[in-house]
Amino acid sequence: MKAHIAIDIGGTQMRAASYSVDSLDPIKINRIQSRTPGSKPTERLIDLIKSVWPEDHDVSSMATAIAGPLDIPNGRIIRAPNIPDLNDFFITDYLSKKFGVPIAIGNDANLAALGEWRYGAGQGHNHLIYITISTGIGSGIITEGKLLVGSRGMAAELGHTTVVPDGPICSCGKRGHLEAIASGTAIAAWVKEELARGTRSTLLGAEPFNARRIAEAAKGGDPLALAAFERAGTTLGKALTDFVHIFNPSMIIFGGGVSNSINLLLPHIENAMQENIFAPGYLDDLKITTAALGDDAGLLGALALAREFRP
C-alpha cells in the first residue's frame, strides 16, 4: 500500500506524520523541538522522518511546510526563523537523496491555506483567502481551484501590504505594513504606546501583556483595549476589501492565536469592508469564518501537497 509523509518545520517544533492515500488519521506521528543545544537540526529532522516511516507501506512522496521565505524552484530555504542552521539550505535535494523519495516544499501559511481548503473550513470553496494572525500575519490564497504560489513560490504575503504609509515599522523592517498594525504584536505595541501617552486603562501596570490579555480587558469593557481591536479590525477590513477586489473569494478564513478574539475584530472588519467595497456584489456570498484545523493545518496542508505532487 502507498503512503505519504507530511512534515511541518516551525520555529519551535518540527512535526512529521505518515498517512495512507485516503485517510487523515496518521499511521505514525511524532514531534520534536526545532532547536536542541548540541545537535544538528538536519540530523534530527532525518531521525524524525525515520520515526514516522511506515513499515507496511511504500512511501511515494513527501512534502514539508516551512516557516520563512523559500526559493521553491530550487528547493531551498532562504531563511528559517529560529533555526539558523537551515538558512540557505537546499532541503529538497538533501531529503530526497537521503530517502530516495520525491519531496515538495511550501510556505507554512500557504500550506495551512491548502490544508483548510482540502480538509478544513474551506472545503468546496475554490476561491478563498486564508489569513493567520498571531505574532505576525501570514496568508495563503486559493484561486481558481489552485494554491497561488507565484513565479518563485513567494506569493502571497498579504501581511506585508502597505496600509499606512510612514506607519509603524514592520517585523520585515519596512513601514506601515498590515502586520505592523493588526498582528498580535502590533496590537500590544499600540496599547503600550497609548499607556505611555497617559491613556487610562485597566491594563496600566499589567505589563508585560499580549493580545490575549488585551482581549480579556476588552471583553471586560476596557475602552483602550476595545479601541485597540477597533483599530486592528478596521485596518484589516480595509486591507481585506482590497484583497477581495483582486481575488473575489467566496470565503475568508482567519487562523492564528488572534482569531480566538475574532468576535472583537469582526464588527470592525465588516464595517470597514462595507464602507470601502467597490460594488456590494463582492460581499453578497462572502463567508467569513475561522480555521478548523488548528495546529494541524500546516501538517495536513503538507499532506495535501504530497498527495497532489507529481514530480
Ligand SMILES: [Zn+2]
Ligand atoms: Zn512587513
